[in-house]
Amino acid sequence: MFGIDVRQKAWSAGLIVLFFVAWELFCLMTGMSDLVLPRPSQVFTTLIDRFPVLWPHIVQTLATTMFGFVLGVALGVALGAIIGVSKTAYDTCYPLLIGFSSIPKVAVVPIFVLWFGSGTVPAVLTALSICFFPIVVNIATGLATTEPELEDVLKALGASKFDILWNVGLPRTMPFFFASLKVAISYAFVGAVLSETVASNRGIGNVMMTASSNFNVPLVFAGLFVLAGLGVALYVVFSLIEGQVTGWATRKNDVIAT
């Protein structure tokens, strides 16, 4: 078991290294101009050289992502709880939610900029609007799948709707919720960068935009690497939290027979 796990990880790491080596060799052999596609070694050098300049932008992007994410989670949980508990609310709200979620979020950035000016606020709002939907859907699904028998057992004890929600509905929703957090944090990140790229003077998205107009292509790619790294890091953090909180849902098959 352990051996297979380690070997699997070694393969994954090997593939990543291979990807960069192949890229490097491809650029060297074709004599690719670094204005088109810089070599990974150039990108990493730029990344290290310019790190002090990049750092505040990284902080900015992370902050807007997290802020939008937290607001999105709060909104998503509230909305998900409402439509998960009430069938009427579910049927009523769902078409509107679908409609809202199908709007490409790039399209709403100009509106946010119009209302709030360019900068942090539209980035936060874009992150929020893009990340709350998966949370709503997952919370609602989790709540709607509570076993009717268990609900009867508790109702027969005189449990209120809130008792059932608190003791059964919400804990049951946790695996769905944390699975959606993983997706939502990635979405929020995309939203924040998107808005920074279009309308902001801070953040990694903006750095990449500026670098691209200056033909500083290695810096554009350095920005891309930073984004990839941050995206993976956020995903990993929420996966770890998920594993900690909802271990019961990913149980092993260690059944004990009578």
Place this chain on the structure above:
Amino acid sequence: MRMQPNAQFDGQPVPEGAAATAIELSEASVTFGRGDRAVPALSKTTLKIADGEFVALVGPSGCGKSTILRLVSGLVQPSSGVVIVGGREVAARAVRVGMAFQNPTMLPWMTIERNIMLPLKIVEPFRSNFRRLRKTAFRDKANALLEQVGLKGFGGRYPWQLSGGMLQRANLCRALIHEPRMLLLDEPFGALDQFTREELWAILQNLWMTHKPTVLLVTHDLREAGFLASRICVMSARPGRILDDSRVDFARPRTVAMTFEPDFVALNQKLRAFIEDARSAAQQGAG
């Protein structure tokens, strides 16, 4: 089977014979749906159950047995007629009963112990003390029950680590932990194999003899009804009515061996005849 008296269950002891009425249905009918789509589930049923009685409801499937349970627990309101439980009409507020279904519905994120303590989190007077006593008195209470059903030491396990029979025993514990005066069981052993089922009959009999709650058991299994009940009611096909109501006076504690004796088999055959009549009447009605 152990039969030690249990000091924790200091509910009113019921003297044999002279008992108060625990459940009374008079002319209770239940209809689901309205207008053209109305489905009568139970028609004008009258049933009186004394405190501490063990009543089994048998009958063809879909005859409204479960509807009676839901009426008594307050989950369903009668369309007409009256349902009185514990001296009060079952209004919007449910009475304190213990329930167990065929599906044990243990919560997968809690240990067995904590699953069993769930009713204590909801029912007064335990509710107010739950935070204070969950690690001490309530936990002991849960473990005492677990010991009684032969699950000593399994309190710390998670539901997925237990077999179906073990989960059903835990389910009985959960139904009893808040010391209900009434236990409503809807085919609790329906999904188990024959041997596990017979084992659980003895356990349930033991629980009933120690705690003496009023029990209403819905079952398809006539041997189960004969083994456990002190009274068996046979119901007609939908919409249900009570066709026969007979006492079962075999001595307790009953054993599985007793279910093969002539008296027991005769009772079984009598019940079977009633149900077959009801089934064929229903088929003629439908055809």
